[in-house]
Amino acid sequence: MGTGNEAKYQYLAGICVNIITISFGGFCGWPSASFYELQSTDSPLKTGPMSNADIGWVGALVAVGGTLGTILFSWFADRFGRKKCMLLVALPSLIGWWIIPLATTPLHLCIARFFGGMSGGGIFVVNPIYTAELAQDHIRGILGTMLALTFNFGMLAAFILGHFYSYGIVAWIMSSLPILFLLCFPFLPETPQHLINTKKIKKAEKSLIYYRNIRVHSNEWPENFKLELDKLKGEGKQGDAEDNSAITWQDLNNAVARKAFIIGIGIINLMQFSGCFAMLNYSANIFKESGSDLSPTVSAIFVGFVQLVGSYISALLVGRAGRKFLLILSTSGVALGHLIFGTYIYLNLLGYNVQDFAWIPVASFSLTILIANLGLVSLPYLVISEIMPPKLRSLGSVTSMISMWIGGIFLLKCLPLMFEFLGMHGMVFTFAGICIAGVILIAIFLPETKGKSTDEILASL
Template identity: 30%
Template sequence: MSYVYVAAFTGNIISFIAATCLTWTSPILSQLQDKDKTPFSSVLTDDETSWISSLLPLGAVFGPFVYGYLADKIGRKFTLLICGTPFLVAFLLLAFGKALWMYYIARFISGMSVGGVFTVMPMYVGEIAEDSNRGALGSTMNVFICSGLLFTYSVGPYVSMVALNLTLALFPAAYLVLFFLLGPESPHYYVSKHRNEEAKAALQKIRGGGEEAVDKELSQIQEKIKEEGRGTFFDIFKSKGLTKAFIISLGLVGFQQFSGINAVLFYASTIFEDAGTSLDSNICSIIIGLTQFLTSFVTPLIVERLGRKVLLLFSAVGMMVSEVPLGVYCFLNDKGNDVSAISFLPILCLITYIITYNTAYGPLPWAIMGELFPANVKSIASSVTAAFCWFLAFLITKYFKAVSDAIQIGPSFWIFAGFCAAAIPFSFFYVIETKGKSLKEIQDILNS
């Protein structure tokens, strides 16, 4: 097995950690509002719990700029290692904190690291991968994310908050050791810093091929970076190709967020309770997490065969089709109609939603973003795109509960379905196909 898989898998442990933070609120919020389980002197209000949920994506707005800057200054590897430290601090604060401000700080700093992970990890994997496996390797990030989501859903409801947070703290501790020992630096970073001997050594370790093949790839990287030079944010708008790449990236993460994914992840238990489904809400959340985990293996296997656009179209249609009947069910239930005969519908619709989301609009925006931008603007473009994504996530997680209380949860899902419908023409007409193409070929297509 090529060492590139060892590097990608070891590095992606931090993606697992980031995901545990995303679903941490689902089993925990109900405990914080239970006077017998909360660590605070009084139970939290809905507004306070909404801040605990939304401070993570708010922190993630700033994370891409901090960690994106570090990725260019000190390298992808050491940036990812620094990114892991706040997770460890945050979980310890959540385990032993007795004041609300400690929880706020923990969620914000872990959010900054989440934003960093979603910016630097696609960059890192995109640079160490080969043209033939870049899509598959990029999609493995989603496997680790879904593993983390499932872990919190499965363990969180059945252990104390202290036990959960101490368990979660073990993962960043292990990651810091493993990735430091096993993770190579990106050859692209070394070349950009004129450290060509180190770049060659990194390539030999990652590829495991002969010296001639390594020298050839090193020469290609040198030529590519030499042509690109050093860019700024405003350079994105100086060429048609880069502007289009930026719009594609913003569009993909925008439709990803407005499909409603973070509302589902952060408030899974609450959604099932409000929908009045016959199954226990925690069991429903575990089913959702398990579905997401199992389907996360599909995209890496088929993305290089079917291509990005086909999967994006399937994903958008599937999410729309699943959210419309879910909205109808919730609307009828809120109006006092007897929906006991179709009480299975919420879990069925959300399973369908998760399967189709996980096929493309979950993993592919980040993988495609890593393919679209040349090295000179990749860091800043990725940072801005990720910040935009997390700002939308902040708005949705902060105000979803308030909006769904005001207009009811059914119409909320219809709004999400409307955005999924809009994603269909965007995916078909504007997104370019990157399957099997080199980074240079992708730039040529964007500029054509």
């Protein structure tokens, strides 16, 4: 009997499940170049150029779809399994991409973005649970950061394609990703933990054998495999005793559960209100402010590349440096980047001669995006799936993600008002203040989860 490369099929599952994440990244990156085409006098829509109000609705409908997708797919994942749910998630993604090139009015694009958002809601709530349940403790961090890495890769792909092709052709090209996902993912088994929870013990054993790459040459299994299987079975029996099909008030009304929920909601909203995504909306303005001659599409490609590099570095460091350290480092760096950028804008507004420092907006913006992807953008989904008690993992992820989508809708609506009343410098300083508060709260309340089992993590809460 031999184990071979025990993590091989875990990495394979991580790659396959995130093909659909690339698609959603492309969906979020698609408007960057497309809005210029759709607002131009040569707009391909029969209704003519899109207005700013139309653009606002097309942008916001992703968050609305994401809220519904989070609720729908989390329920489906618990009822029918993580694997079937992820396969279902691909359908609204495919529908969204197919609607875009056929759209003739802004309403059609709103519908497309709504479907794309539904897919994203399912991806960001189910994908972390799927990877957390199949991964061993020492590679759980790497598989968890693949979500942000592949999302950023999808955004960069959309930016590059949008520079060379029309928005309709980009949609047709990107629609190949859900199809590729539907061809690759069905061959992977359901997660062992979900199969145990649904009392499918034999299937759970086969699933664990597959994901641990066990090669049985006798009737004896490796000792560590037997320990892991017995632990899963023990959790399943405990779930039976507590009526695992229903979450009770006692499950929620205890110190560990309350702290896990508060941390989950807090960390996902810190990411949302840190200003990282909001600043992306001003990337063209930032490059223009610096005197850069780069076109909006080339600027977007640059930003997408910086994001991808940051999330790649995060994937390399997460197994070594730890989640808590990376989150503190990343959030502190984002606060610093905001402070530098805000100071430059404010001094320029006061009439100081800052021409010799015109490079600062691009440099500080690039620093902010790079370091945000080291932890603040890439790790919250992983941390939430790790700190939640197994019985509450789905509910905790859903609650955190719904709060994120609602926060996104609120932020999209309030950004113009913040910009009008506070100015860009005031808005950026507000984001910096939120990040500084976040650093303090992470340092005090967030436990380190790197390499720890679920029991060890829960004991530290």
